[in-house]
Amino acid sequence: MGARGWTASCYWATGVLNALWGATLPATDARLDLGPGRIGGLLMALAIGALVAMPLAGRAADRWTGRRLLRWAMPGAVVALGLTAFAPSAGVLMVTAVVFGMLSGALNVALSLQAVNVERTTGRPVMGSMHGTWTLGAVLGGAAVTTALHLNTPVQPLLLTATTLLLPTTLTLTHKLSPFAAAAPATKAVAEEVTGEVRRGWVVVGLGVVGAAGFLTEGAATDWAGLHATRVLGADPAIGSLVYTAFFVAMTVVRFAGDPVRARLGPALTIRIAGATATAGYGLVLLSGVIETSPVGTAMVGWVLAGAGMAVVWPVVVSTLGTSGASARRLSTVTTISYGGGLVGPALIGSVASHAGLPTALLIPAALAVLVAAAAPAVLKLTGGTPITVN
Known part of the structure; x- marks a missing residue:
C-alpha cells in the first residue's frame, strides 16, 4: 500500500476516533x-x-514536518479520548476535553498536510476521497458504538476497549508513512511570497472565509435538516432522520466523485458549480415551507443538492492552498478560520431561529452558499497554485 493508501487509512481511523467521541457523548452525559x-x-x-x-x-509542522506532527498527534488524540473515560466529574471531563480538542486540532492540520503532500508527489487530486474515507470511518465507528450501547455495554469499558484497539492501529499507520521528497512551489507562488506578502496574507484570510462559509453551510444542514422537516414541515421523526441521512449520503458520494471532477474542471469552476448547487438546494428548502405539493419531498431534494454542493468546498480550498506552495503555517491559519465558522454557525443559526423562526435562520447558510459561488473562484485564482489534472 502506497502513500495514498496509508494516508487514506489515517483519515479513516480519525473518522472512527471522532465517532467514538460524538456517539458516546449521550452515554457520558447519563453517567x-x-x-x-x-x-x-x-x-x-x-x-x-x-x-x-x-x-x-502549523508552526510545528513547518519546523518538524507534517509527517512527524501526525506521528504524535494521532496516537495522542486516541490517548486523550481514552482519558475521558476515567473522568469522575464534569470538571475533570472539561479538562480532558480541552486536551482532546487540542490534539484533534493538531491532527486535522497534520492530516491536511499529509494529503497535500500526496497530491504534490502523485500529481493526482485525492482530497475529496480522503474526506470521504473519513466519513466512512465515522459511520463505521458510530455504528459500532450504537451496537455496543444497545447491548448494554457501559460507556467507560466501551471507550477504554475502543481506544485500546485504536491506539496500536494509529501507531502502525503513522509509522508506515514515509517521508516525501521536497516539492518546489509554483513559480508564481514564489513571486507572490517575495513581492506580495500583504496581498497573499489577504488571500489566506479569503480562503479561510470561504472555508468557514462551507463549514457553516454544511453544519446548518447536519444540525437542522431533520428539525426543519419535523418542526416546520410537520414530518414525523422517522422522516426527519431520513432527510438528514439523504444529505449525508449525498455528501459522501460526491466527496468520492469530486476529485476527478476537480481535475477536469479546475478548482475555480468546480467551486462555482458547487456553490450554485448548494444555493439551489437551499432555495428548494426555503420554498418547501410555502408550497403545498410535497413539501417534505421538495425539502429532501434541496438538502441532497446542498450536501452535494458543500461536499467539495473544503477539499478544494485546502488542496488549492497546498498546490500553491503555501507553508504549513498558512494552511493552519486557513484551517483555524474555517473551523471557526463551523463553531459559530450552529449557535448563530439557533439564536436566529429562536427569535425569528428556523426558515429565517436558514437564510444565513443560503446566503453563504451564494457567497461561495460568487466570490470563491476569484479567491482561488489568487493563490497562484498549479491545478492538478488527470494524468
Missing part, C-alpha cells in the same frame, strides 16, 4: 448527569482547544 448547559460548555471547550492548537500545529 455524569451533565445536562444541556454542561454539554454546551464541554463542546465549547473542545472547540476552543482545537482552535488554539491549529496555528501552533
Whole structure:
C-alpha cells in the first residue's frame, strides 16, 4: 500500500476516533448527569482547544514536518479520548476535553498536510476521497458504538476497549508513512511570497472565509435538516432522520466523485458549480415551507443538492492552498478560520431561529452558499497554485 493508501487509512481511523467521541457523548452525559448547559460548555471547550492548537500545529509542522506532527498527534488524540473515560466529574471531563480538542486540532492540520503532500508527489487530486474515507470511518465507528450501547455495554469499558484497539492501529499507520521528497512551489507562488506578502496574507484570510462559509453551510444542514422537516414541515421523526441521512449520503458520494471532477474542471469552476448547487438546494428548502405539493419531498431534494454542493468546498480550498506552495503555517491559519465558522454557525443559526423562526435562520447558510459561488473562484485564482489534472 502506497502513500495514498496509508494516508487514506489515517483519515479513516480519525473518522472512527471522532465517532467514538460524538456517539458516546449521550452515554457520558447519563453517567455524569451533565445536562444541556454542561454539554454546551464541554463542546465549547473542545472547540476552543482545537482552535488554539491549529496555528501552533502549523508552526510545528513547518519546523518538524507534517509527517512527524501526525506521528504524535494521532496516537495522542486516541490517548486523550481514552482519558475521558476515567473522568469522575464534569470538571475533570472539561479538562480532558480541552486536551482532546487540542490534539484533534493538531491532527486535522497534520492530516491536511499529509494529503497535500500526496497530491504534490502523485500529481493526482485525492482530497475529496480522503474526506470521504473519513466519513466512512465515522459511520463505521458510530455504528459500532450504537451496537455496543444497545447491548448494554457501559460507556467507560466501551471507550477504554475502543481506544485500546485504536491506539496500536494509529501507531502502525503513522509509522508506515514515509517521508516525501521536497516539492518546489509554483513559480508564481514564489513571486507572490517575495513581492506580495500583504496581498497573499489577504488571500489566506479569503480562503479561510470561504472555508468557514462551507463549514457553516454544511453544519446548518447536519444540525437542522431533520428539525426543519419535523418542526416546520410537520414530518414525523422517522422522516426527519431520513432527510438528514439523504444529505449525508449525498455528501459522501460526491466527496468520492469530486476529485476527478476537480481535475477536469479546475478548482475555480468546480467551486462555482458547487456553490450554485448548494444555493439551489437551499432555495428548494426555503420554498418547501410555502408550497403545498410535497413539501417534505421538495425539502429532501434541496438538502441532497446542498450536501452535494458543500461536499467539495473544503477539499478544494485546502488542496488549492497546498498546490500553491503555501507553508504549513498558512494552511493552519486557513484551517483555524474555517473551523471557526463551523463553531459559530450552529449557535448563530439557533439564536436566529429562536427569535425569528428556523426558515429565517436558514437564510444565513443560503446566503453563504451564494457567497461561495460568487466570490470563491476569484479567491482561488489568487493563490497562484498549479491545478492538478488527470494524468
